[in-house]
Amino acid sequence: MDQPRSSLGVLPAISARYSPRAFSPRPVTADELTLVLEAARWAPSSMNEQPWRFLVTRKGGEGHDLLLDCLNPSNRLWADKAPVLMLAMAHRILHRISAENHHARHDLGVAVGQLGVQATSMGLGMHQLGGFDPAKARQAFGIPDELDLVTVIVLGWPGAPDDLPEHLQQRERARSPRRELSELVHHGRFVP
Template identity: 35%
Template sequence: MSKSILPNITKRWSPRAFSSKSISEEDLDLLFKAAGKAASSYNEQPWRFVYAHREDTQNFNLLLECLTEFNQKWAKNAAVLVATVAKKSFSNNGKPNAHSWHDIGLAMGNLSLQATSMDIYLHHMAGYDKEKTIESLNIRADYEPVTFVAIGYLGDKEQLPDNLKEQETPESPRKDVDEITFVGQMGK
């Protein structure tokens, strides 16, 4: 029997064109439950998600205004915006958790695969104002923003600004395994 990569992994991509279709609170809850099943250092589960549906204009705009102008232009059409937030220290001893961002990555990987299985798409964004995010979203001192995520159903790329239309494709180059793996020592 031939082995292959799971279909939800190969189907996943990061569009910028989202449809106007809303995501139900039930479906969004399922995505967050999938995220919550991720592994984490000492089972700390340091991830927190600040989100708003597009229909919740006031809260959606709070998140949207934290993004760079470039990201605002297309993310405004997402059904949901999410800020991912990491707890900076371990709850049991107060020591810094150097792995919290990694753990959020695992949680978002789970969320991405669950979303893909439901024909929901995500686009992760690093383009945001950290200080504005902390202030606007009332991020507590022991937490820090990591990324923003636009979530929604696939839309028509014609709604995008001209400079983004040609980038809107599920096919993006990936490095070969021999470029990202090393046996024993890196650089040999």
């Protein structure tokens, strides 16, 4: 696992997580893949609707090139080395009452957060991407309207920054900063 980023005692799998662009050619096994998806499965959700859906593709397997082709070129440039791509979707309809699920994307985010913690704890790296063409992916895979196409998740074993195109190498070695807790948290009253 990478160096922890927080100076406080948060869980190592939270503190060490980062979004890699360099991926090793080492494949992710079916069991490893199942484990990270299982972590997502146990996330909490509004009315226990579990609105998250994942379309999983593996390098060399069905649908992988199709999904890769939906990424923005700046993402495709490095994501094509990773062994797994997952299209993360949120089902917008509450089945029990046939109404709009206003928390579907929130709940997908919680599930993906758990997936990320599990992946990091196993030494895997994952990188979420909003930079893809949802309309193209919807058409390519025949995905119905009631599913929102939210991100593509790149999953694999972190690789060597030196293997990236030069303009990305420095970025890979750095870690992105965070706002101070004092900017994010309001105690007792809201201070604009």
